Structure formats: C-alpha cells, structure tokens
Amino acid sequence: MSDSMTTGSAAGSLTRVVDCDLCGKPTKMTATKRCDRCWELERRVQDDPDIARKVLIEVSGQQRAYVLAVIDKMRGVIEAVYRRWDEGDEADAPELGAAILEAMKL
Numbered sequence: 753m754s755d756s757m758t759t760g761s762a763a764g765s766l767t768r769v770v771d772c773d774l775c776g777k778p779t780k781m782t783a784t785k786r787c788d789r790c791w792e793l794e795r796r797v798q799d800d801p802d803i804a805r806k807v808l809i810e811v812s813g814q815q816r817a818y819v820l821a822v823i824d825k826m827r828g829v830i831e832a833v834y835r836r837w838d839e840g841d842e843a844d845a846p847e848l849g850a851a852i853l854e855a856m857k858l
C-alpha cells in the first residue's frame with residue numbers, strides 16, 4: 753500500500769490519508785501518522801511506562817496461557833482422532849476442523 757493517498761468525500765473535497773505508523777490503519781492524522789486508537793494508547797503508555805510494562809507482561813502471560821491451553825486441548829482432540837483411525841473409524845476433515853475450532857473457544 754502507498755504511504756499516502758487521497759480520498760474524496762460526498763461533498764467533493766479531498767482528504768489526505770496516511771497509514772498509521774503503528775497499526776497500518778488509514779488515518780487522516782498526517783502529521784502524527786497515528787490513528788486515534790494508537791495515538792491514545794501511545795499517550796497513555798508514555799504517561800505511565802512502568803504500569804504499561806506491567807500490563808504488557810500480564811497480557812503476554814495470559815496470551816501464553818491461552819495458547820498453551822489450546823495446544824493441550826488440540827492434542828487431546830488429535831489423539832482421539834488417531835485412536836479412532838487406529839480402530840478403523842475414519843473421522844473426516846470437517847469433523848476434525850470443527851473439533852479444533854471448538855478447542856480454541858476455551
């Protein structure tokens with residue numbers, strides 16, 4: 753995608769848009785190159801970096817725990833499918849896909 757583009761409005765005026773430097777979402781904030789969400793988050797992090805660091809560590813831990821739980825659950829699903837295959841029962845792909853999606857719903 754180009755770094756900058758121009759879009760027209762219904763009124764016929766042109767608005768310059770750039771991609772947010774942080775998330776890539778188009779934004780009209782050409783000077784800061786931050787969309788509203790990233791600008792707000794960046795300001796809050798700058799206001800309190802020590803707490804922001806603690807939040808990131810906690811969120812990372814939660815994400816890691818979620819991923820490990822999904823992997824553990826998927827391992828159970830896959831082992832069950834292998835057992836069925838060993839017993840001559842053919843679990844089909846959609847059934848396996850549905851079971852994996854269900855495992856991700858923790």
Ligand SMILES: [Zn+2]
Pocket residue numbers: 772773774775776777786787788789790791
């Ligand atoms: Zn952004």
